[in-house]
Amino acid sequence: MKKIISVLLAAIMLLSLCSIALADESGKQLKFNDGKFKILMLTDTQDDQYPAYDMLNLVSLSIKETNPDLIIFTGDLVEDSRIGDLFIDDQPFKEGTEVKDGDKWLENVRTASKAVLDIFEESGVPFALAQGNNDHNCTTNDNWLDIYSQYSNCLVTDMSEDKDGRIDYNLPIYGSDGSMKFNLWLLDTGRGGLSSESLEWYNEKCAEITEANGSPVPAMAFQHIHMADVGNLFIECSPFETGATASGSRFYKLDRTKATGKNFFAYPPCEPTAEFKAFKENGDVIGAYFGHQHVEGFAGTVDGIELGFTYGGEMAKMGPYGCRLITLHEDDVKSFDNECYTYEGSVKLNNARLQLQEDKEEKNLGFFIQFFRYIRNFIFSMVSVVIDLVA
Secondary structure, eight states: OHHHHHHHHHHHHHHHHHHHHHHHHHHTOEEOBTTEEEEEEEOOOOBOSSOOHHHHHHHHHHHHHHOOSEEEEOSOOBOOSOOOOTTSSSSTTOOOSOOSSHHHHHHHHHHHHHHHHHHHHHHTOOEEEOOOHHHHHHSOHHHHHHHHTTOTTBOOOOOOOOTTOOOOEEEEEEOTTSSEEEEEEEEOOTTTSOOHHHHHHHHHHHHHHHHHHSSOOOEEEEESSOOGGGGGGEEEOOTTSTTOEEETTEEEEEOTTTEEEEOSSOOOOOOOOHHHHHHHHHTOEEEEEEOSSSSOEEEEEETTEEEEEOOOOOTTSOOOOEEEEEEEETTOTTSOEEEEEEEESOTTTTOOEEEEOOOOOOOOOOHHHHHHHHHHHHHHHHHHHHHHHHO
């Protein structure tokens, strides 16, 4: 009798442990909530162990005001070595985590990342990150995985097995019926763009998901460095046209029949990239979103896929600063809401706020103002070249 009771008790304890494990696992599942799923996209806080007041406020205010189901951060969490943070934190002229002592450098990276990741953790909202070029410059992905592992809300995991150790993974979103309704791709673009190995992993994983579900699962991709395909949201124009921006020796403007928002740089049209072709061939990705450029806040559709930039949060660089909120609808996941917000005011002036970006076409200006804009665009193109060289 005692043996039977002991066996029953052991079985009960085992079932309890299993149920706890299942509860913990399901607790990390992303699910539609009342038919909706909100994704807050933040990017490029790019700060150091002395975080900027407004950068931290941008992060916390964005979470508070959008009330997301998931936070996605698309890279450059910390800064390596640039200078220029005057009056934005307690240590003017000290920007960047880099020091000669490797152990101290890693300690600085941990301190700098903690400032932002703690806000994510304290919000109680699950969060995911894609690696940026500055993250790669500061330390190894193994160290980053160790940092991320300290946070219970963090969903980062490395699913790809490439020689560069890039952190690529996907996150399914489940519907009220328990089926996989949507998918998120978090892709590591390293220091210069998506690698062929990362793209191969995406193709293989996508095929696996498609086979398991009987058809492609609608998805979005989030990565730090953009695809050149964003250039297909632009049209060539005269330097005197409203919105004209220089790229090299030519001028382009955002094609308002395809895109909304505001751009700072111009991106020339191009043939479809290997990544874009893969998205089309696999038939799953309906949107892809990027950081890296800091001052871009536009999105538009190219051949059925929405491509978009989100404003960064590095206060040592010129603004705008901001975030993006994407709202998915369970009854029609391919029809989603996409809003870009800018961060206005400042903590010091006690007027910091998020403001929904309005898509207003600039008024047509006179000849002389357009001429000065031509000069401005030329200067901007030179700035673009410099930024590309040092980024």
